[in-house]
Amino acid sequence: MNSGETPAVARRRVRLAIRDARNARSFTQTEVADAMEWSLSKVMRIESGEVTISQNDLRPLLAFLGIRDRAVVESLVQSARVSRQRRWWDEARFKNMLTAATKQLIAYEAEATVIRHFYPMFFPGVLQSEAYAQGIMGQYTHELSQKEIEARIQARLRRKAELLQRIPRPKVFTLLDESVLLRTIGVGQRALGEQLAEVSEAIKDGWLVARIHPFDNPHPGIGTFEILYLGSEELAHAVLYRESLTLDEIVDDHSRIKQHRDLWDRMWDAAIDAERSAEMIATRAKELLGADQ
Structure with missing residues (x-):
């Protein structure tokens, strides 16, 4: 992540990383929702960019999706933090x-x-x-x-x-x-x-x-x-x-x-x-x- 990453770019980066990792593991959105004990709509809204994901939700989700490289995880967590900044x-x-x-x-x-x-x-x-x-x-x-x-x-x-x-x-x-x-x-x-x-x-x-x-x-x-x-x-x-x-x-x-x-x-x-x-x-x-x- 670039230090100057903006909220829209950060949100897009996180949701695409989640979607791509899920597809790479051949998981359905329903399977992710069941594993994380979330509603299906929550998974769908995160992947579509309708809502942001909290850092506390992102870490276990990345682990479930097989993303465990510390540098990658921390970079995505930082992007999630940036993406949650409020705008007008x-x-x-x-x-x-x-x-x-x-x-x-x-x-x-x-x-x-x-x-x-x-x-x-x-x-x-x-x-x-x-x-x-x-x-x-x-x-x-x-x-x-x-x-x-x-x-x-x-x-x-x-x-x-x-x-x-x-x-x-x-x-x-x-x-x-x-x-x-x-x-x-x-x-x-x-x-x-x-x-x-x-x-x-x-x-x-x-x-x-x-x-x-x-x-x-x-x-x-x-x-x-x-x-x-x-x-x-x-x-x-x-x-x-x-x-x-x-x-x-x-x-x-x-x-x-x-x-x-x-x-x-x-x-x-x-x-x-x-x-x-x-x-x-x-x-x-x-x-x-x-x-x-």
Whole structure:
């Protein structure tokens, strides 16, 4: 473990070590739960990253899984200690308001060096203005309570604020469908114009690169996803976040991450170039803001 290991990286390291050791011994999660006298859900949540594991639980688990090398054990125990540090998304106002996958996304997002978005219907949550986020979340009044909606909006704003405060900021590559330039999501032209203006400024600042997937290009028919790199931009350091409606998940499977990255690369290469896309976003922002004055 590096001395500068961050909570999200530490949690991921521990849970993958547990999962890989269990698979190496051909144990099922049920067998681990029975041996440790835990519930099956506890094992599943530890391996999925939904919860952290205490040092007192980790030591006997590692022994059961055959990890006895003292240096390895102590390194993983230290990672478990780091992973349990509380962050802003652990605050009471967000408790039970955000999904486990969303909390993991926020943790990875706070530490990612490179983020690649594919959003065919709207702007990524971390780039959304308050009015735009309200328009997006307003579509889910039948699935979410008003308290959940408000918490998710505030979480998006906090994510953006935290990203803007990072030094250095991650490099963000956002692939958007052309329809995003037109869809007002029920909040009016001005809200969309302000959203586009914010994105345009981020592009000018240099940390965001956006490309537009034009209407005349074929669409793969899949939902939104993000690939985040925790360190160098290599598959071993990548995690995938996918969502559909109010359901979302974090994916650590290398083959599935590679499949999504290959698709993203093909679409990125086929999209309108970054310079022209930036012009389209800025021009559309001016059109909307001028039309609504």
